[in-house]
Amino acid sequence: MCFLFTDFGDYEEAEKDELEELEVSNVSDVAAEEGDVDSEAELMLQMGLPVQFGGSSFEKNFVPLETRAKEHKIRKKKKKKAKCSKDLRESIKEAIDGIDEVCEDHASTSIDQTDMEESPATTGESATDVNLSSQEGWEQYWNQYGQGLLWQGWITKHKEPDIPSDYYNSEPWNCSTTKEEWAVHYNESYWHYYQEFEYWAQQGWTFDGLGDCEGKAAQVGHPAPSVQSTNHTLHMPSTSTESIDCLSDCVTGLKNINLDLKEMERDSKPLSVIYESLPLQNPESLEAHCPCDPGESEPRDVGSADRDASSGHADPSQPVSQLSKNPLLGGQVPINERSDDDDDDEPPECKQAKIKRRYGGISHFKHRTLRYLEKGIKHRSHFLDMHRPVKNVHIFFSEDSEVKPIKSKTVNKVKNFLKGLGDPTGDVLNEKVPLPNVEDSPSSSDSDCVDQSNASESTGDGSSQSKETNSTLTSNSIWCSDCATSAEQPSDTRQLFSLQIPDYLQVEAEDLDNVGDKCKKKKKKQKKKVQSLPPEIAADPHLAKYWAQRYRLFSRFDEGIKLDEEGWFSVTPEKIAEHIAYRVRQCISGAVVVDAFCGVGGNAIQFALAGMHVIAVDIDPVKLDLAYNNALVYGVADRIELICADFMCIARDLKADAVFLSPPWGGPDYVSAETFDIKTMMSPDGYPLQALSQQITKNIIYFVPRNTDVEQVASLAGPGGQVEIEQNFLNKKLKTMTVYFGDLIRKL
Numbered sequence: 059m060c061f062l063f064t065d066f067g068d069y070e071e072a073e074k075d076e077l078e079e080l081e082v083s084n085v086s087d088v089a090a091e092e093g094d095v096d097s098e099a100e101l102m103l104q105m106g107l108p109v110q111f112g113g114s115s116f117e118k119n120f121v122p123l124e125t126r127a128k129e130h131k132i133r134k135k136k137k138k139k140a141k142c143s144k145d146l147r148e149s150i151k152e153a154i155d156g157i158d159e160v161c162e163d164h165a166s167t168s169i170d171q172t173d174m175e176e177s178p179a180t181t182g183e184s185a186t187d188v189n190l191s192s193q194e195g196w197e198q199y200w201n202q203y204g205q206g207l208l209w210q211g212w213i214t215k216h217k218e219p220d221i222p223s224d225y226y227n228s229e230p231w232n233c234s235t236t237k238e239e240w241a242v243h244y245n246e247s248y249w250h251y252y253q254e255f256e257y258w259a260q261q262g263w264t265f266d267g268l269g270d271c272e273g274k275a276a277q278v279g280h281p282a283p284s285v286q287s288t289n290h291t292l293h294m295p296s297t298s299t300e301s302i303d304c305l306s307d308c309v310t311g312l313k314n315i316n317l318d319l320k321e322m323e324r325d326s327k328p329l330s331v332i333y334e335s336l337p338l339q340n341p342e343s344l345e346a347h348c349p350c351d352p353g354e355s356e357p358r359d360v361g362s363a364d365r366d367a368s369s370g371h372a373d374p375s376q377p378v379s380q381l382s383k384n385p386l387l388g389g390q391v392p393i394n395e396r397s398d399d400d401d402d403d404e405p406p407e408c409k410q411a412k413i414k415r416r417y418g419g420i421s422h423f424k425h426r427t428l429r430y431l432e433k434g435i436k437h438r439s440h441f442l443d444m445h446r447p448v449k450n451v452h453i454f455f456s457e458d459s460e461v462k463p464i465k466s467k468t469v470n471k472v473k474n475f476l477k478g479l480g481d482p483t484g485d486v487l488n489e490k491v492p493l494p495n496v497e498d499s500p501s502s503s504d505s506d507c508v509d510q511s512n513a514s515e516s517t518g519d520g521s522s523q524s525k526e527t528n529s530t531l532t533s534n535s536i537w538c539s540d541c542a543t544s545a546e547q548p549s550d551t552r553q554l555f556s557l558q559i560p561d562y563l564q565v566e567a568e569d570l571d572n573v574g575d576k577c578k579k580k581k582k583k584q585k586k587k588v589q590s591l592p593p594e595i596a597a598d599p600h601l602a603k604y605w606a607q608r609y610r611l612f613s614r615f616d617e618g619i620k621l622d623e624e625g626w627f628s629v630t631p632e633k634i635a636e637h638i639a640y641r642v643r644q645c646i647s648g649a650v651v652v653d654a655f656c657g658v659g660g661n662a663i664q665f666a667l668a669g670m671h672v673i674a675v676d677i678d679p680v681k682l683d684l685a686y687n688n689a690l691v692y693g694v695a696d697r698i699e700l701i702c703a704d705f706m707c708i709a710r711d712l713k714a715d716a717v718f719l720s721p722p723w724g725g726p727d728y729v730s731a732e733t734f735d736i737k738t739m740m741s742p743d744g745y746p747l748q749a750l751s752q753q754i755t756k757n758i759i760y761f762v763p764r765n766t767d768v769e770q771v772a773s774l775a776g777p778g779g780q781v782e783i784e785q786n787f788l789n790k791k792l793k794t795m796t797v798y799f800g801d802l803i804r805k806l
């Protein structure tokens with residue numbers, strides 16, 4: 059549901075799709091392996107990791123999916139390897155012996171025969187398969203550095219002084235307080251480094267276990283031996299026969315590769331020659347530059363000349379200084395990749411994100427990395443597709459793709475009900491029913507539109523109101539189009555929504571089954587019911603739909619929750635507020651949060667329930683009264699400090715570990731804009747608001763409309779900053795977005 063923008067560089071479709079595919083394949087592999095838990099430990103042993111790191115001994119129920127999938131693959135590979143002919147093995151050994159001679163002056167290159175048997179590099183399909191394939195390379199990489207990376211990440215995550223010593227326990231996977239977190243950490247780290255490794259492999263980098271810190275890497279034409287080493291090397295393909303420096307040490311792992319590259323950049327040393335076993339797409343450049351097999355013309359996945367330059371194929375003398383920032387690691391990618399021409403063959407990861415607009419004087423991103431943390435999320439919401447063309451087209455989020463008449467008892471009840479109200483034919487449903495300028499477009503909630511119409515009826519003045527028509531109804535179904543622009547809405551983009559009647563109305567409908575003679579009685583009943591609504595709801599038919607959703611807003615509504623008009627349409631639904639509070643609690647060590655626009659307390663209450671101390675600010679004293687009342691209902695009034703003030707005026711005086719921003723979006727009409735602009739449509743202006751909040755803390759949560767321009771939100775992070783944008787769905791309907799900054803961004 060969320061994704062991460064990293065202002066580091068490009069990370070494009072192909073890569074994401076690939077990851078998605080990977081996920082899918084992993085899941086199916088796992089299904090095939092269900093129940094085979096203890097083999098995890100075996101795998102970890104194979105990988106050189108302590109079994110506690112991922113094996114069943116560490117957590118019986120936790121077996122990372124990817125590990126299991128890999129295990130499955132490894133087994134398959136093993137079977138394949140078993141078939142490898144003796145001759146081939148011997149020829150491989152011979153080749154390795156050759157390497158031994160070349161590298162005899164270097165201790166770390168000595169090859170253990172036993173290792174050779176098991177080594178992916180030496181048991182590969184062919185003796186000329188010089189470098190590790192991506193998967194094998196990864197396995198070896200993780201084998202060598204996984205443990206260090208896991209520990210490093212763990213320590214970094216828990217470096218705060220007030221972190222309990224459990225976190226530094228030598229076996230956090232065995233400690234009850236840290237076990238779960240360790241499992242999550244393991245999973246996240248594994249994937250993080252796996253993705254980075256894959257990325258670099260695709261860029262033409264190769265990894266071998268030589269760790270030749272003396273500056274000598276494997277020579278062309280020789281297999282890269284797999285050996286135990288404390289260093290690792292990433293090789294950029296090149297035609298030079300010169301050596302490559304050791305790039306980083308094992309603990310800092312991939313992250314440091316870029317630092318080392320910078321050193322290489324300074325030295326302007328040509329890169330070592332490693333014959334690429336990666337699939338190649340450009341035979342010409344391969345022929346021109348591959349010294350070991352000029353005639354070979356395997357397909358390759360590096361498409362453009364620019365790309366060749368990036369992978370070192372273009373010019374052997376080309377210094378590494380042609381590299382600029384690396385998209386994933388804050389490191390380096392070739393400058394030449396920033397080609398302006400529309401080369402369709404160019405791999406997507408070479409393409410730059412094209413951002414056309416600027417906001418609030420903050421420069422837009424040139425090199426942005428976009429990570430979708432959930433599979434297929436972009437397809438679920440056009441708001442998350444930063445590359446979508448901005449058109450005046452309304453896209454609805456509904457699971458119904460087709461228009462179908464709804465035959466339901468409920469519809470009949472409504473018809474009967476309407477008849478009872480004086481429309482004997484029930485034809486009011488065939489006519490344009492006035493809907494208020496609603497907060498939710500059809501895209502957000504099936505019930506919203508329906509609720510609106512029913513709301514009008516229920517309060518007795520709905521059907522006769524002649525506000526701007528926002529929906530076109532048929533007898534068995536209700537059609538909704540965008541409330542503000544229905545006139546321009548082509549009929550084929552309208553969306554059918556099922557009819558849902560607010561619960562209080564359904565009671566009425568039941569009572570109204572016997573229409574006719576009992577008409578007067580019914581009206582009386584209805585009046586009675588309406589009278590039991592809170593005055594602000596009874597007075598405003600537009601609010602009835604919120605009443606219908608009152609338990610979504612506050613599950614303890616009946617215990618005395620109170621709202622005013624603005625409160626009704628702008629309070630954060632409880633589930634969303636609870637989720638945000640949970641995330642904040644998880645990510646920050648401090649315990650004070652400012653709710654800068656607390657309203658009736660939807661968020662403040664959840665923060666308090668999550669154990670935080672809340673400084674709740676609102677400019678409106680009525681809201682503070684309501685918030686206090688509601689906090690009492692939830693029993694957390696003592697944890698909420700209420701301040702009646704303009705947040706913009708007092709922000710500088712506040713101290714807190716996190717700031718939650720849920721400003722007014724200009725009323726329910728926010729949704730009628732194609733794209734919500736946090737600068738012009740919000741009050742206070744979203745940019746100064748962010749700037750002021752940053753003076754309190756970098757840990758900011760911005761609660762924004764679901765149609766907010768994500769580029770704009772991303773730009774709030776500033777150059778080089780990061781932002782995590784989360785879409786909040788309620789009952790599968792996109793409701794809002796939450797944007798996280800600072801330490802609140804989930805670590806990958």
Ligand SMILES: C[S@@+](CC[C@H](N)C(=O)[O-])C[C@H]1O[C@@H](n2cnc3c(N)ncnc32)[C@H](O)[C@@H]1O
Nearest residue numbers: 628630655657658659660661676677704705720
């Ligand atoms: C959208 S509501 C907040 C809803 C809240 N998150 C909840 O769940 O109940 C926005 C609130 O901001 C308040 N407000 C508007 N301008 C303000 C300002 N400059 N400083 C503080 N509060 C402000 C309004 O009175 C309103 O109650």
Ligand SMILES: C[n+]1cn([C@@H]2O[C@H](CO)[C@@H](O)[C@H]2O)c2nc(N)[nH]c(=O)c21
Nearest residue numbers: 627628629630631720721722723725726
């Ligand atoms: C007008 N409105 C709706 N929501 C939130 O969006 C959901 C879907 O409409 C509402 O349920 C409410 O939580 C608002 N939140 C804030 N902070 N400010 C607003 O003006 C506002």
